[in-house]
Amino acid sequence: MIGIVDYRMGNLFSVSKALERLGANYLISADKKELLNTDALILPGVGSFRDAMDRLPVDTIKEFAETGKPLLGICLGMQLLFETSEENGLTKGLGLLPGSVRRFPGQTKDGGSYKVPHMGWNRLNFVKPSPLLENLKEDYVYFVHSYYVDASNSDVLIAKADYHEQVAAVVGKDHIFGMQFHPEKSSQLGMALLSNFLKMAVEREAVR
Amino acid sequence: MTLTKRIIPCLDVKEGRVVKGIQFVQLRDAGDPVELARIYDQQGADELVFLDISASVEGRKTMVEVVKAVASELAIPFTVGGGINTLDDMKNILRAGADKVSLNTAAVFNPDLIREGASFFGSQCIVVAIDAKYDNELGTWRVYTHGGRRKTERTVLEWAMEAEKLGAGEILLTSMDSDGEKNGFDLSLTKAVSEAVTIPVIASGGAGKAAHFAEAFIEGKADAALAASIFHYKETSVQEVKNYLRMKGIPVR
Numbered sequence: 234m235i236g237i238v239d240y241r242m243g244n245l246f247s248v249s250k251a252l253e254r255l256g257a258n259y260l261i262s263a264d265k266k267e268l269l270n271t272d273a274l275i276l277p278g279v280g281s282f283r284d285a286m287d288r289l290p291v292d293t294i295k296e297f298a299e300t301g302k303p304l305l306g307i308c309l310g311m312q313l314l315f316e317t318s319e320e321n322g323l324t325k326g327l328g329l330l331p332g333s334v335r336r337f338p339g340q341t342k343d344g345g346s347y348k349v350p351h352m353g354w355n356r357l358n359f360v361k362p363s364p365l366l367e368n369l370k371e372d373y374v375y376f377v378h379s380y381y382v383d384a385s386n387s388d389v390l391i392a393k394a395d396y397h398e399q400v401a402a403v404v405g406k407d408h409i410f411g412m413q414f415h416p417e418k419s420s421q422l423g424m425a426l427l428s429n430f431l432k433m434a435v436e437r438e439a440v441r
Numbered sequence: 442m443t444l445t446k447r448i449i450p451c452l453d454v455k456e457g458r459v460v461k462g463i464q465f466v467q468l469r470d471a472g473d474p475v476e477l478a479r480i481y482d483q484q485g486a487d488e489l490v491f492l493d494i495s496a497s498v499e500g501r502k503t504m505v506e507v508v509k510a511v512a513s514e515l516a517i518p519f520t521v522g523g524g525i526n527t528l529d530d531m532k533n534i535l536r537a538g539a540d541k542v543s544l545n546t547a548a549v550f551n552p553d554l555i556r557e558g559a560s561f562f563g564s565q566c567i568v569v570a571i572d573a574k575y576d577n578e579l580g581t582w583r584v585y586t587h588g589g590r591r592k593t594e595r596t597v598l599e600w601a602m603e604a605e606k607l608g609a610g611e612i613l614l615t616s617m618d619s620d621g622e623k624n625g626f627d628l629s630l631t632k633a634v635s636e637a638v639t640i641p642v643i644a645s646g647g648a649g650k651a652a653h654f655a656e657a658f659i660e661g662k663a664d665a666a667l668a669a670s671i672f673h674y675k676e677t678s679v680q681e682v683k684n685y686l687r688m689k690g691i692p693v694r
Contacts, residue, residue: 246512246535246536246537246538247512247538247540250512250513250538251516253513254516279562279563279565279566280561280562280563281560281563309563339639346639348639348640348641348664349639349640350564350565350610350640350641351444352565352610352611352641352664353444353445353446353447353487353641353664353665354444354445354447354487354694355443355444355445356443373445373694375487375517375518376444377518377565377610378565379564379565394443395443396443396444415518417516418516418517418518418540419516419517420482420516420517421516423516424516
């Protein structure tokens with residue numbers, strides 16, 4: 234059973250439909266007991282960092298993270314895993330991964346400007362092996378975000394994308410993972426990444 | 442940079458069917474929305490836009506069902522617009538599985554709707570659609586509402602900048618002068634808006650062949666380009682357009 238954290242933000246529908254297509258059982262909940270009983274947790278996210286931190290069942294997620302079961306943050310959900318974000322003033326995150334979230338400056342070093350949000354299909358560059366990337370080839374995925382984690386000083390980088398800045402696209406440490414793009418909206422590669430995440434939950438269950 | 446230019450087929454949906462007209466009138470049936478969505482996904486469409494042009498309340502309810510059906514099958518983003526007047530309308534459409542909502546007339550008359558939507562769902566969910574027509578006297582483009590039927594006092598460039606300030610995540614810019622004519626996108630309009638705002642601009646209206654898309658990206662500086670009839674009537678395919686763009690060195694997925 235996969236848990237999707239419901240904190241009344243974001244579009245849970247597209248994540249849940251993607252899980253259905255992959256044949257996974259899931260529940261959408263904000264309830265501590267229910268979420269802690271699942272085999273893997275997905276933290277979706279759309280909206281602002283501060284609002285999300287205000288509404289998140291923070292203790293539940295931290296407790297889940299301690300169980301060693303796989304946890305995946307998507308888009309804002311990935312950003313929430315880090316220590317801080319500069320969105321709407323400096324806000325503390327869950328602190329499950331080291332690093333901070335900043336806004337795209339929108340300006341290049343040579344004085345040119347570029348558009349924010351980073352919106353559209355961009356290519357993933359795989360940086361280091363991870364069970365998430367098993368048997369997958371680099372391809373395009375769908376991003377939409379104005380804040381990012383800098384890939385050049387990230388210790389937890391698995392894959393990155395290039396949008397004027399080096400964007401941390403897939404991150405992970407032990408069993409805690411994040412994807413900055415929307416795997417549920419990223420065609421074949423997106424579905425394959427989700428499928429690899431689900432596999433981790435199943436394999437863990439089998440070992441247990 | 443490797444961010445690709447997006448090709449977006451647009452489905453005008455009326456009472457549950459896809460239709461297409463010329464310069465916003467003379468509607469013809471163009472098929473089943475779910476089936477067309479599937480075809481476009483297979484062809485490599487980067488996104489889909491659904492515009493609900495139903496006149497009736499029943500038609501709008503049908504739209505929610507269409508959105509649900511499409512969301513269950515597709516793993517690419519899609520935007521729904523048409524008849525979205527309130528925060529509740531946005532909720533209903535997003536809950537049905539749309540990734541973004543497109544606001545047009547309602548936002549012109551109540552700009553606060555953009556701010557409310559953006560603060561509740563995030564800017565990335567809020568597309569502001571602008572129907573633009575050149576005004577010779579004014580020497581610039583004017584904003585039209587009500588599906589292009591009503592002229593407003595607003596100019597396109599000012600409205601686009603205001604929409605951005607209010608929190609719009611993207612501008613869907615339709616040239617009424619070019620729409621359905623297949624003579625190419627309105628490049629001066631597209632370029633003017635794209636340079637006036639820092640959010641992505643989707644060029645719309647006038648696509649007739651693959652070369653028009655290349656123009657929209659290079660001369661028009663658009664981030665994405667949308668078309669309807671040339672895809673619906675199979676005059677070209679998303680794949681063909683992308684092959685052409687690739688040949689021209691424009692990054693596409």
